[in-house]
Amino acid sequence: MQCAESLRVQAYFDGEVDAISAAEIERHAERCPDCREQLHDLERIRAGLRESVAPESAPQELRTRIARVLDEEVRSEKLEAAAARPRPDSRPSRTGRPFWLGLLSGIGGSAVAAALALVMWLPAAPSPFLDELAAAHVRSLMPEHLIDVVSSDRHTVKPWFAGHTDVSPTVVDFAAQGYVLVGGRADYLDHQRAAVVVYKHGAHVINVFSWDAANRRLPGSTTRDGYRMLFWKVGDLGYCAVSDTGWDELSELARLLKSQ
């Protein structure tokens, strides 16, 4: 009863696909009764939930409690800052400790989990660009999204990029080393048409994005939504290998590409 496209249909329903994919999915649903029924059910469930779940507000009493707690917190932060004042360097808050130390000492053992959550949020905080990369990688893993030009031949993939993207990255098949070139794709990244070279390493897909990164400082490596990202630059051309495979496997591919 469930069509292989059902996850994509769901993503379409949730507004998570671009205009081109949306049009594809709409065309598909016209022909596929299962997907039409799925869309109908998704709509019914959403409407039902939104009708029946009352849009509740936080009670006034809770707001008052929170205001009081924050008043106290501000007061104690001021006291702490005053106690730390003798230091000539006039950093106003805290005492030079990392904030999470303050958290741990301030609220006792039960707070450890929440404090950790704050710390874990840190690397994910500042960059919409990294989110864009992670989202592009995830989108590529949806059926039929991975590859625009299917080929293990670099002489097919490379010229295809010339017509479809703004950059011309290194394209080499490393099948002998375990990185099989499966094709290429154009993606929109950092306000330009980026080239994506797609490799398979065992069961893992590795997307190697490349784009003009002249004006962007790249991190060395990072993790986003559980995917690993490894960055490097060749001249102004920025590269980022994204995958759920291990760091060693990513680094090895980066090394091979850089050696070209």
Added chain:
Amino acid sequence: MDDKRGRFEAQVLPHLDAAYRFARWLSRSASDAEDIVQDAVLRAFRGFETLRGSDAKAWLLTIVRNCHATANRQSALRALVPLPEEHDPHDGHAMIATTPDPEHASINRDDERTFARLLAALADEHREVLVLREVEELDYRQIAAVTNVPIGTVMSRLARARAALRARWHQQTEGAPRAVR
């Protein structure tokens, strides 16, 4: 310092209602939800520097979720002594009923509330992802951040949660699994 308080109120407190709703669905208890949210807001304030430019709503809901998990572990430790109020089987439904006596609700209203009742009966993982998507209207990326899993997991979990809810709904309305209106 007062500036921090002002910025916090402007950026984070607009999401207090969402935090409270989410805590209610997680804990299925109004009084627990208040404690969780109060705890979460205080921690959010202490860690406010970590928010920077990112998404305040998802950030606050993440902290709420962690506070709920912490509270859950603590009450599991205390579970040797049953607390009747907290374990009232109707508690999860109490937040859904808008009239004190459900018998007087019209049949129509009753049908509307079916979805909320079915939602309350789902597994924690499924209830959580559906509330974030359909009630709080977060996108996949935000849900992934709040629940600390990859986007791919969000997608499959959401699909399973919807399938579970749909199955229960069909069962309840028609007695037959396939019929759609």
